[in-house]
Structure formats: C-alpha cells, structure tokens
Amino acid sequence: MSALEAEALTRRFGGLTAVADVSLSIAVGELHAVIGPNGAGKSTLVNLLSGTLPPSSGRFRLGGQDVTGWPSWRLAQAGIGRSFQRTNVLREMSVFENVRLAAQAAGFAPGLWLRRAKRAAAPIEAARAALARVGLEREGIAGTLSHGELRLLEIAMALATHPRVLLLDEPLAGMGPEEGERVAALLKELARDHAVLLIEHDMDFVFAVADSMTVMVDGRVLEQGTPTAIRASDAVREAYLGTDA
Numbered sequence: 001m002s003a004l005e006a007e008a009l010t011r012r013f014g015g016l017t018a019v020a021d022v023s024l025s026i027a028v029g030e031l032h033a034v035i036g037p038n039g040a041g042k043s044t045l046v047n048l049l050s051g052t053l054p055p056s057s058g059r060f061r062l063g064g065q066d067v068t069g070w071p072s073w074r075l076a077q078a079g080i081g082r083s084f085q086r087t088n089v090l091r092e093m094s095v096f097e098n099v100r101l102a103a104q105a106a107g108f109a110p111g112l113w114l115r116r117a118k119r120a121a122a123p124i125e126a127a128r129a130a131l132a133r134v135g136l137e138r139e140g141i142a143g144t145l146s147h148g149e150l151r152l153l154e155i156a157m158a159l160a161t162h163p164r165v166l167l168l169d170e171p172l173a174g175m176g177p178e179e180g181e182r183v184a185a186l187l188k189e190l191a192r193d194h195a196v197l198l199i200e201h202d203m204d205f206v207f208a209v210a211d212s213m214t215v216m217v218d219g220r221v222l223e224q225g226t227p228t229a230i231r232a233s234d235a236v237r238e239a240y241l242g243t244d245a
C-alpha cells in the first residue's frame with residue numbers, strides 16, 4: 001500500500017495556479033523524485049504535503065488515512081518528516097540539541113512540547129539514532145558545521161521524528177561532488193524503510209537515485225514513470241531535459 005497518496009492536489013495563489021491537479025503515490029521502499037524547471041510548483045507541492053500550506057482543492061492520504069488540511073505539527077505526528085531548502089537549524093545550539101528538539105517538537109501539540117520537553121527521554125534516543133544514521137556523530141555547536149554537514153543535520157532532524165514519509169527539498173544544495181556521493185548513498189539507504197519524495201535540480205543525481213519520477217511544468221504533471229521512461233519521453237525532452245538528455 002502507498003504510504004503517501006496525493007489526489008488532484010491544487011494550490012492557487014490569487015490568479016496563479018502553482019500546483020494544478022497533481023496526483024502521485026509513493027510506497028515505503030520507494031524514492032520518488034519530483035523535477036521540473038524553476039517555478040514549476042515543486043516547493044509548493046512539498047509545502048502542501050508537509051502542511052505548511054493548505055491545498056485549494058484535492059486530497060491527500062497517509063497510510064490510507066485522509067489527512068487533507070491537517071496542520072504541519074499533526075502531519076509530523078502522523079509520519080511526515082521534512083528537511084527544508086532553507087536552513088532551519090539553530091546555529092548557536094549543539095548539533096545534538098538541534099536533533100533532540102526536532103524530535104520533541106514532533107511529539108507534542110504546539111505549546112505543550114516545551115513544558116514536557118525536559119521530562120522526555122525518548123527524544124534523546126531518537127536524536128542519537130538519527131545522527132548515527134546520517135553519519136554525523138559530531139560534538140559542538142551547529143554553527144561550526146560545513147554546508148554539507150548542515151544538510152545532513154537537517155535530514156537527521158527530519159529522521160528523529162520517526163517519519164514513514166521523508167520530504168527532501170534540495171538536499172544537495174551547496175554541496176561538492178564528494179558530499180553529493182555520500183548523500184546519494186544515504187538517500188538510497190533511507191528509501192529502504194521510508195517513502196522518500198525528493199526535489200533536486202542535479203539531474204545526474206536524480207537519475208542515479210530515483211525509483212520513480214514526476215515531471216512538473218507550470219504546476220501540472222507532464223509525465224510520471226521510471227527514470228528510464230522519463231528519459232525516453234519526447235514530451236519531457238522538449239519541455240525540460242533538452243534533446244541530448
């Protein structure tokens with residue numbers, strides 16, 4: 001069964017339809033990449049799936065349950081984990097505390113988590129496990145991390161909430177080739193026990209890691225399928241990848 005299912009998700013901003021009738025489904029064990037040119041609606045789609053924005057219409061299910069319109073904290077509790085394109089790390093706090101707070105924040109409704117935070121032991125374990133899984137067993141404050149390490153920290157923060165679905169918005173941004181290879185291996189490994197939705201501009205990376213893909217143009221789905229099918233699609237070549245892709 002699909003861990004995540006979007007059905008005709010649509011988001012309008014005034015007269016602009018940023019996401020138009022987008023349907024997709026991702027199972028645990030699957031890495032699904034969403035690609036498209038700038039302004040295609042990829043980030044808006046992630047904002048809809050993470051509860052940062054409500055959809056204008058359409059439905060969205062997690063593990064078969066209709067979660068359309070749920071706020072982000074409730075979706076986090078229901079199994080959505082998100083790493084952000086913009087950094088949301090508290091740089092003056094330690095690496096570990098950042099992950100621990102992310103684990104705690106996902107556990108409680110707004111207002112309650114800070115009061116309960118001191119008593120909770122589970123987030124400490126969750127934070128340790130998440131940092132180990134991304135290979136970032138590092139002391140010190142987050143502000144001293146390299147750009148690539150910060151992206152790994154953001155993934156650890158998402159993992160610490162025990163998600164079934166991971167939404168990763170440009171995890172490679174600002175990374176060099178060596179760090180990119182490390183993230184590629186990590187994402188493949190994470191896709192074994194998560195449903196992963198990836199947004200990424202680096203096409204070599206996307207085609208190397210994705211099991212399935214959605215190509216968006218102007219808010220709409222242009223094509224969906226395996227990387228092989230997407231490469232072979234005339235519509236995708238014309239609209240996006242260029243004829244030599």
Ligand SMILES: Nc1ncnc2c1ncn2[C@@H]1O[C@H](COP(=O)(O)OP(=O)(O)OP(=O)(O)O)[C@@H](O)[C@H]1O
Binds near residue numbers: 036
């Ligand atoms: N909060 C907003 N208010 C108004 N328009 C918005 C808002 N967010 C996004 N848009 C518009 O929606 C369209 C889709 O934007 P979005 O950021 O989702 O595209 P994208 O595919 O993620 O682009 P990029 O690859 O450049 O990040 C764009 O035309 C953008 O200007």
